[in-house]
Amino acid sequence: MDKNLTIHWFRQDLRIADNPSLYFAARQGSVITLYIVDKQQPAMGRASEVWLHYSLKKLNRALKHKLMVCQGEPLQILTDLIKQYPVTHIHWNRCYQPWQIKRDQKIKLQLAKQGVQVKSFNASLLWEPWGVLKKDQRPYRVFTAFYKHAFSKAEIPRKSLACPPDLENYQLPLTTKIDDLNLLPKSNWYRQLISHWQPGERAAQSLLDDFLNSKLYNYKTGRDFPAFDFVSRLSPYLHFGEISPHQIWWETTSLNSSDNSQHFLSELAWREFSYYLLYHYPDIINQNLQPKFDHFPWRQNRSQLLRWQQGQTGIPIIDAGMRELWQTGYMHNRVRMISASFLVKNLRIHWQQGAAWFWDCLFDADLANNTLSWQWVAGCGADAAPYFRIFNPVLQGQKFDPEGDYIYRYVGELSKLPVKYIFAPWEAPAEVLQNAGVVLGESYPKPMVDLKQSRQEALSAYKNLTFEEDKPQ
Numbered sequence: 001m002d003k004n005l006t007i008h009w010f011r012q013d014l015r016i017a018d019n020p021s022l023y024f025a026a027r028q029g030s031v032i033t034l035y036i037v038d039k040q041q042p043a044m045g046r047a048s049e050v051w052l053h054y055s056l057k058k059l060n061r062a063l064k065h066k067l068m069v070c071q072g073e074p075l076q077i078l079t080d081l082i083k084q085y086p087v088t089h090i091h092w093n094r095c096y097q098p099w100q101i102k103r104d105q106k107i108k109l110q111l112a113k114q115g116v117q118v119k120s121f122n123a124s125l126l127w128e129p130w131g132v133l134k135k136d137q138r139p140y141r142v143f144t145a146f147y148k149h150a151f152s153k154a155e156i157p158r159k160s161l162a163c164p165p166d167l168e169n170y171q172l173p174l175t176t177k178i179d180d181l182n183l184l185p186k187s188n189w190y191r192q193l194i195s196h197w198q199p200g201e202r203a204a205q206s207l208l209d210d211f212l213n214s215k216l217y218n219y220k221t222g223r224d225f226p227a228f229d230f231v232s233r234l235s236p237y238l239h240f241g242e243i244s245p246h247q248i249w250w251e252t253t254s255l256n257s258s259d260n261s262q263h264f265l266s267e268l269a270w271r272e273f274s275y276y277l278l279y280h281y282p283d284i285i286n287q288n289l290q291p292k293f294d295h296f297p298w299r300q301n302r303s304q305l306l307r308w309q310q311g312q313t314g315i316p317i318i319d320a321g322m323r324e325l326w327q328t329g330y331m332h333n334r335v336r337m338i339s340a341s342f343l344v345k346n347l348r349i350h351w352q353q354g355a356a357w358f359w360d361c362l363f364d365a366d367l368a369n370n371t372l373s374w375q376w377v378a379g380c381g382a383d384a385a386p387y388f389r390i391f392n393p394v395l396q397g398q399k400f401d402p403e404g405d406y407i408y409r410y411v412g413e414l415s416k417l418p419v420k421y422i423f424a425p426w427e428a429p430a431e432v433l434q435n436a437g438v439v440l441g442e443s444y445p446k447p448m449v450d451l452k453q454s455r456q457e458a459l460s461a462y463k464n465l466t467f468e469e470d471k472p473q
């Protein structure tokens with residue numbers, strides 16, 4: 001047995017290439033590659049667990065079946081390994097959720113006391129959140145200012161690293177198998193979901209290649225049209241660390257510096273901004289970033305929430321989006337904005353209830369991106385869409401799905417309705433509905449709210465809010 005073992009603890013870095021922690025661990029000698037399902041962590045969504053299952057399988061195969069998987073309390077598991085094997089170093093790549101930061105600080109301290117060297121690396125962010133600050137050392141709250149600073153003044157994102165050339169992966173007697181982690185749900189719902197995807201590092205690389213070769217050229221415009229395939233779909237891979245943002249960054253910049261690539265990089269930077277805000281304002285998971293929204297009169301309405309979740313709102317573009325989510329574990333960004341706006345504005349249901357549903361169903365469910373995006377749509381986040389800007393889902397559909405292709409794909413009940421009425425079937429003459437075999441309220445729901453009226457109600461609720469800073473002194 002090697003006298004100096006290093007543990008590389010996989011977390012949100014389920015890849016071998018461009019993995020700094022693994023790379024430097026391999027340079028020190030034999031490595032124990034370990035993944036822990038941390039039982040104390042806040043629960044993952046159901047879709048995320050499915051993705052994790054398949055992703056671990058792929059990683060294990062790439063590691064020649066030498067990935068050790070465990071379930072339990074990380075400090076305890078690491079301490080046990082140190083006691084049993086000559087472990088001198090423990091490496092990991094940094095994670096940025098508030099509970100992960102606290103946990104890792106504690107573990108680092110405890111392991112140091114046991115005489116083990118702990119090293120952490122950056123594998124998932126282009127810029128460390130503490131490295132981009134205003135002159136007064138406070139964090140930015142406006143995206144463009146953040147991005148401008150990061151882009152021009154902060155350190156250039158590091159170049160990607162190759163796979164460790166001489167990874168000597170130490171085989172431990174395996175106790176737990178990936179199947180024993182019980183990450184797959186009992187129901188068959190996930191089978192259809194995962195059939196649309198190939199988790200894992202290799203799939204991430206081919207998606208990136210395909211995106212750069214055949215989609216990037218039209219990204220800036222095409223990214224808004226949900227029926228077309230002009231986005232990268234890299235979000236779950238980025239979340240689980242099956243690909244690094246550094247690799248995406250360098251492969252994109254080395255290609256060209258067109259408007260399209262600049263726009264793509266700026267979207268990648270929105271992800272950085274979410275992580276940045278979550279790091280500097282960890283309470284935003286449960287609290288409005290702008291406290292003035294704390295008194296907003298959100299409505300509790302279980303049955304309306306359920307109809308939204310099930311894609312039964314009676315508003316086709318929203319139903320298409322919610323069904324895409326349920327059937328594929330993904331929803332196009334434009335439709336995420338439309339359906340989220342409908343929930344928080346037309347229905348006035350709290351953004352946290354929407355975020356919780358997305359958390360459960362999205363393969364890319366990501367605490368930073370999900371929280372900040374919901375707060376952005378609700379108007380209470382940083383640099384947010386103003387509350388009074390309320391998406392009209394009919395106009396949004398007409399503009400971004402002009403042929404109705406996306407709606408037809410997911411709302412089969414309306415397949416025979418002419419495109420003229422596909423965005424607002426309630427406006428179709430009775431004869432048209434009849435010819436299309438649509439009976440509103442039976443074969444397809446009537447709209448659950450009147451869009452104009454609910455918009456007005458949302459605006460008045462917003463107007464009635466007395467913001468502290470608006471009060472006369």
Ligand SMILES: Cc1cc2nc3c(=O)[nH]c(=O)nc-3n(C[C@H](O)[C@H](O)[C@H](O)COP(=O)(O)OP(=O)(O)OC[C@H]3O[C@@H](n4cnc5c(N)ncnc54)[C@H](O)[C@@H]3O)c2cc1C
Nearest residue numbers: 231232233234235267268270271333336365366369370373
């Ligand atoms: C209500 C709501 C909830 C969301 N929840 C999540 C979530 O849980 N996880 C998640 O990764 N994204 C979330 N997003 C952001 C965005 O919708 C997705 O990142 C994007 O649709 C992923 O598809 P893509 O990889 O094809 O994106 P592309 O357009 O190809 O963009 C490339 C990458 O840039 C990042 N990115 C793109 N758009 C955004 C954005 N608006 N904000 C932050 N990062 C972005 C993502 O990492 C994405 O993979 C949410 C957006 C909304 C409106």
